[in-house]
Amino acid sequence: MMKDKKILLAGCCCLFTLAAPAQEKRVFSLDECKAMAVEYNVQVKNGQLDVETARQTRKEAFTKYFPSISASGTTYKADDNLIKATLPPIPPLGMETPMEVGVLEQGSMVTVSAMQPVFSGGQIVNSNKLAKVAFEASELQYDMTKDQVTLETEEHYWKIVSLKETVKTLDVLDSLLSSLYKDVNLAVETGITTRNDLLTVRLKQNELNSTRLEVENGLALSRMALCQFIGLPLDSANYIDVPDFTASILAPENYRVDHQAALYGLSGYRLLDKNVEVHQLKRKIKFGEQLPSVGVGVSYAHEDLMDRNRNHVVMMATVSIPITDWWSGHHKVRRSRMEERKAVNQREDGAEQLQLKMQQSWHSLTEAHKQIALAESAIEESSENVRMQTANYQAGTSTLSELLDAQSLFRQSRNRYTDACITYQTRLTQYLIDTGQ
Incomplete structure (x- = not known):
């Protein structure tokens, strides 16, 4: 037709x-x-667009059944060490005078997490x-x-x-x-x-x-x-x-x-x-x-700080109760x-x-x-x-x-x-x- x-x-x-x-x-x-x-006719065309808009809204609502996944990354380079300390003299180690030491002048971190709603x-x-x-x-x-x-x-x-x-x-x-x-x-x-x-x-x-x-x-x-x-x-x-x-x-x-x-x-x-x-x-x-909302999730983090690479995996569960x-x-x-x-x-x-x-x-x-x-x-x-x-x-x-x-x-x-x-x-x-x- x-x-x-x-x-x-x-x-x-x-x-x-x-x-x-x-x-x-x-x-x-x-x-x-x-x-x-x-x-x-223009009125009919606009009606078709309204139907398509509603269809996309329905598809958007369906995505809420799936986990929400987020990722973030951070890297930095400071003009000086972020953490400083002064070590006292240690003669047995050959340190006759106080020594200035510092860490975290530069580094990076990447995090990926996923949360699955269980009950809302x-x-x-x-x-x-x-x-x-x-x-x-x-x-x-x-x-x-x-x-x-x-x-x-x-x-x-x-x-x-x-x-x-x-x-x-x-x-x-x-x-x-x-x-x-x-x-x-x-x-x-x-x-x-x-x-x-x-x-x-x-x-x-x-x-x-x-x-x-x-x-x-x-x-x-x-x-x-x-x-x-x-x-x-x-x-x-x-x-x-x-x-x-x-x-x-x-x-x-x-x-x-x-x-x-x-x-x-x-x-x-x-x-x-x-x-x-x-x-x-x-x-x-x-x-x-x-009502309370319950969710479970997992988070993965990779850090490169103080010249050390480390990986972390964290399992989590959240319960939110709207008391007030x-x-x-x-x-x-x-x-x-x-x-x-x-x-x-x-x-x-x-x-x-x-x-x-x-x-x-x-x-x-x-x-x-x-x-x-x-x-x-x-x-x-x-x-x-x-x-x-x-x-x-x-x-x-x-x-x-x-x-x-x-x-x-x-x-x-x-x-x-x-x-x-x-x-x-x-x-x-x-x-x-x-x-x-």
Whole structure:
């Protein structure tokens, strides 16, 4: 899968390089956009880095199981002997006068030691468990980031689709107004109506052109936003497109799941559960700090002092008892226990919020589906209204204003239908994410 994505991006880059002179566009499907966003979006990349950071922290914690080894070396050269003494006269040895003697003018020492923790109140074990839980939490957070990026990608994608449909509606209205302008111009020339009606149509055409300019500018910016989100250069916005809108709507009941059963599989709930585990382990670590720690070790030393080389091997065992910290440590443990209870309360509250969010998402989805049916009915009614008003205007039984109003309502109904379908698609994605599907 990863290889296919890389091949896809490489193909896209080659396409953009060749597209400039040919002015050819590449059409991206929604699935392609989501796949590229998950692969190349900055938020996802940072999420991957967070996971890798947690993985390295876990590996760091594992090293605490092994002995800690240290080495040191010292060498010196003094300007005089560090230890001096005066020997009294010893006539039998031929020493008739006092003699100055000294040692340690120069020397060196090398020491290597290793300490193996035997018992540390469970701090090492629990720290490793804590690092493992933190790593699992980072993976859950990464999954949630990918879900959010997927949702935002759909929003950018459907924004382009919506604007393209708006352009199509403007094309239909432009055709209607052009035809109407010819009819009114002919009526003015034959003296049936005044030039005021012709001016009214012309103003509507200017208004339509102004709206078209705004929509086209919005479409260009939306394409750039999509490029930035899926990891493509901004200057490639002129050479990408998305498929035209096709309504493929399934009823919400096809996606309905048991919210209570879905709760425990949600990344958000599992993250709350991990938060409780984190505070439980922190409490155990605080408790372990109050217990004695035991370690064993060995030390090797080599010295070159007073012109003599000597080696030493020392076996050692250490026991550390935090006597003076017991009082304050008792309060630390109680404080960490309270933090643990807070995490449990947050999990219970978060579970209720997640269930509420699923229910709200479901209601929003069903509402969006009903809006589609209403919008379809409005299109049929407004289309028939335009046909009737056009016929009535040509027959002289309705005014130009009524016909223009009918065309405006037709435009609004088409846009409302497209927006309703797109809203349903985005809310469907939101519901699937909220229920862990």
